[in-house]
Amino acid sequence: MKKFLKTGTLAAASVFLVLACSPKPKPEPPPPPAPTPTPTVVTLEPTPAPTPRPTPRTQEEDIKAMSLDRVSSYLKPAFFDLDKSDLRADARDVLAANATWLKAHPSVAFTIEGHCDERGTAQYNLALGDRRANAAKEYLVSLGIDAGRIKTISYGKERPFATGHDEESWAKNRRAHFVVTAK
Amino acid sequence: MKRPNAIRIVAALALAAAARAGAQPSTSAPTPGTGPVAPPVSSLPSQVVVDILGTKGARIPLAIPVTIAALTPELQKGAVDPFFTTLNDDLSGSRIFLVTDPALYPRGLRPPRTREEGDQWKASSAQYLLDTRLAAEPAGPGCETPPCVAVEAQLWDLGTLQPILGRKYTGEMRAARRIAHTLANDLTRQFTGKPGPFLTKIAFVSDRDEPRVKEIYTMDFDGESQRRITFSHTLSLAPDWSPDGKRIAYQSYEKDSPGVFLIGRDGSDKKRIPLPTQLNASPSFSPDGKTIAFCGSVKGNPEIYTVQTDGSGLKRLTENVAIDSTPRWSPNGRELAFTSNRQGTPQIYMMDLEGANVRRVTLAGNWNDEAAFSPDGGRIAFACRNEGDFQICVMDLGSGRTLQISEGPGAHENPTWSPDGSKVAWEVTRGSSTQIAVANSDGSNMRIVTSAGNNFSPAWIKTLE
Numbered sequence: 001m002k003k004f005l006k007t008g009t010l011a012a013a014s015v016f017l018v019l020a021c022s023p024k025p026k027p028e029p030p031p032p033p034a035p036t037p038t039p040t041v042v043t044l045e046p047t048p049a050p051t052p053r054p055t056p057r058t059q060e061e062d063i064k065a066m067s068l069d070r071v072s073s074y075l076k077p078a079f080f081d082l083d084k085s086d087l088r089a090d091a092r093d094v095l096a097a098n099a100t101w102l103k104a105h106p107s108v109a110f111t112i113e114g115h116c117d118e119r120g121t122a123q124y125n126l127a128l129g130d131r132r133a134n135a136a137k138e139y140l141v142s143l144g145i146d147a148g149r150i151k152t153i154s155y156g157k158e159r160p161f162a163t164g165h166d167e168e169s170w171a172k173n174r175r176a177h178f179v180v181t182a183k
Numbered sequence: 184m185k186r187p188n189a190i191r192i193v194a195a196l197a198l199a200a201a202a203r204a205g206a207q208p209s210t211s212a213p214t215p216g217t218g219p220v221a222p223p224v225s226s227l228p229s230q231v232v233v234d235i236l237g238t239k240g241a242r243i244p245l246a247i248p249v250t251i252a253a254l255t256p257e258l259q260k261g262a263v264d265p266f267f268t269t270l271n272d273d274l275s276g277s278r279i280f281l282v283t284d285p286a287l288y289p290r291g292l293r294p295p296r297t298r299e300e301g302d303q304w305k306a307s308s309a310q311y312l313l314d315t316r317l318a319a320e321p322a323g324p325g326c327e328t329p330p331c332v333a334v335e336a337q338l339w340d341l342g343t344l345q346p347i348l349g350r351k352y353t354g355e356m357r358a359a360r361r362i363a364h365t366l367a368n369d370l371t372r373q374f375t376g377k378p379g380p381f382l383t384k385i386a387f388v389s390d391r392d393e394p395r396v397k398e399i400y401t402m403d404f405d406g407e408s409q410r411r412i413t414f415s416h417t418l419s420l421a422p423d424w425s426p427d428g429k430r431i432a433y434q435s436y437e438k439d440s441p442g443v444f445l446i447g448r449d450g451s452d453k454k455r456i457p458l459p460t461q462l463n464a465s466p467s468f469s470p471d472g473k474t475i476a477f478c479g480s481v482k483g484n485p486e487i488y489t490v491q492t493d494g495s496g497l498k499r500l501t502e503n504v505a506i507d508s509t510p511r512w513s514p515n516g517r518e519l520a521f522t523s524n525r526q527g528t529p530q531i532y533m534m535d536l537e538g539a540n541v542r543r544v545t546l547a548g549n550w551n552d553e554a555a556f557s558p559d560g561g562r563i564a565f566a567c568r569n570e571g572d573f574q575i576c577v578m579d580l581g582s583g584r585t586l587q588i589s590e591g592p593g594a595h596e597n598p599t600w601s602p603d604g605s606k607v608a609w610e611v612t613r614g615s616s617t618q619i620a621v622a623n624s625d626g627s628n629m630r631i632v633t634s635a636g637n638n639f640s641p642a643w644i645k646t647l648e
Binding site: 121131133152153154163165 | 395397418420421436439440441461462464465478480482483484485506507508509522524528529550552553566573594596597614615639640
């Protein structure tokens with residue numbers, strides 16, 4: 001592809017390139033080239049490096065400026081089945097992602113709250129919530145998070161997130177919930 | 184308001200057979216019987232006969248005409264109304280008495296002086312007449328702060344036309360309800376040998392004060408005199424009275440770390456029991472008042488522990504990967520009931536104070552929880568569920584026979600017995616509202632006694648006061 005030189009140009013900011021095509025046999029001699037003016041060579045500013053795509057995680061300095069609530073939102077809750085404290089596959093995935101984030105932010109200390117839906121009794125649910133919080137904690141520890149960063153507490157069914165009386169609300173309440181306490 | 188007088192009869196044999204066949208808890212024919220039940224025996228014959236306080240099933244028909252008093256508004260409103268309403272509620276709610284229909288009472292004839300006059304009272308089917316009179320009194324012994332009242336009560340046997348109980352009570356006008364409760368207790372003692380529950384208190388949990396906060400309250404068993412005890416400004420839960428009625432143990436989330444606390448019944452002298460465990464839920468006082476059982480957790484495994492009230496002598500009783508929660512001390516001081524899902528679903532178990540001799544108590548249904556012993560230790564009330572919402576069941580521990588005593592919609596949980604064994608209170612949740620219900624131990628005469636905010640976790644005092 002050939003780009004043609006613009007003659008007599010004052011707006012000489014463009015860079016022109018002459019690229020050679022694959023040579024083809026030509027039956028006639030090329031016409032004599034037009035007189036080539038002295039090309040104007042302009043030194044360009046270096047092109048700024050492209051803006052990196054924003055990473056999904058914040059830098060260490062950034063969380064220092066945020067509220068604890070905001071930082072907490074980076075740690076997602078893990079959900080459980082009714083009357084169960086064992087970790088489902090989706091819960092393990094969530095906790096693994098949390099662990100990755102926590103490793104990138106080693107100054108963060110946090111509490112895992114265990115919660116239950118309203119259908120069990122209040123006292124039993126306090127015990128079940130305790131198991132849920134600790135199940136999440138133990139999994140994080142097994143992924144390399146220092147246990148000293150983690151406190152656990154059970155709220156049973158005392159502090160529900162969703163207040164409906166249906167499975168949709170109940171499922172949201174059966175959780176290990178993360179609250180950052182130091183950053 | 185008088186309820187229809189329905190006498191319920193238990194078919195003891197049929198229900199015992201049904202219970203042994205593993206049938207669902209019955210929704211009909213609740214167990215009568217408030218009096219001492221025979222202590223559990225390891226092997227009982229197939230038939231259990233329940234005896235209501237020795238009177239073999241019949242309630243005592245009693246006529247209670249309105250209290251006679253001067254017709255001044257202050258006296259009527261300030262004294263007669265609260266006195267008579269309370270007296271009527273106490274006696275007509277009781278399963279010992281059958282208050283007869285006032286529409287059938289004669290006019291006057293108080294007291295009846297002739298056989299004919301007595302017969303006019305008996306036209307309402309009454310066998311006894313409780314005649315009360317109330318008058319203003321000057322201050323004096325028995326009442327230091329006027330206005331004061333005196334109540335004279337006379338119980339007449341309508342068969343013999345003889346007075347069989349005479350009382351005079353003096354007190355402040357604002358104590359009119361208390362006078363009625365005292366009279367109801369005295370009447371109960373006259374026929375059964377021990378007072379009724381009418382002066383007892385219930386501790387409970389309420390969220391009425393602040394959002395996301397629950398505090399411990401106390402009230403009269405009928406819902407009067409509700410009084411806030413804790414000011415924790417966090418979650419304070421699961422009260423349990425000391426056996427002498429002077430203190431309340433409870434769980435609280437002060438400093439974001441739940442602990443077991445003790446507090447005086449008037450809210451004074453709060454102490455936290457030092458514990459190395461987490462969770463620290465469901466405290467339960469031993470019958471001698473020295474030891475607290477509770478649900479503690481180390482590394483996320485809830486177990487039953489006991490500890491002395493000063494924090495010494497911590498001992499772990501259960502050792503199990505399952506959830507072990509909600510310990511409740513037996514009145515015999517030698518065993519604990521608790522809830523465990525070790526065999527798959529939450530069920531009620533018993534064990535001794537070493538954590539040995541564990542045996543499963545509830546066999547039917549897929550969730551049985553929150554066992555509360557009757558004061559004589561012969562029965563447990565508990566939250567029972569197969570499908571749907573929790574109900575309140577009562578099981579005779581000797582025979583295993585189990586009956587449902589709650590009815591109606593809602594989730595019924597957390598039962599507690601009155602110290603004379605005649606009544607049970609529990610919490611009932613309908614929609615988003617939870618309130619405390621009080622009923623006779625057969626489920627009859629259920630009344631909701633709270634209304635401000637939501638109210639949970641009733642714990643009946645263990646003394647008859």
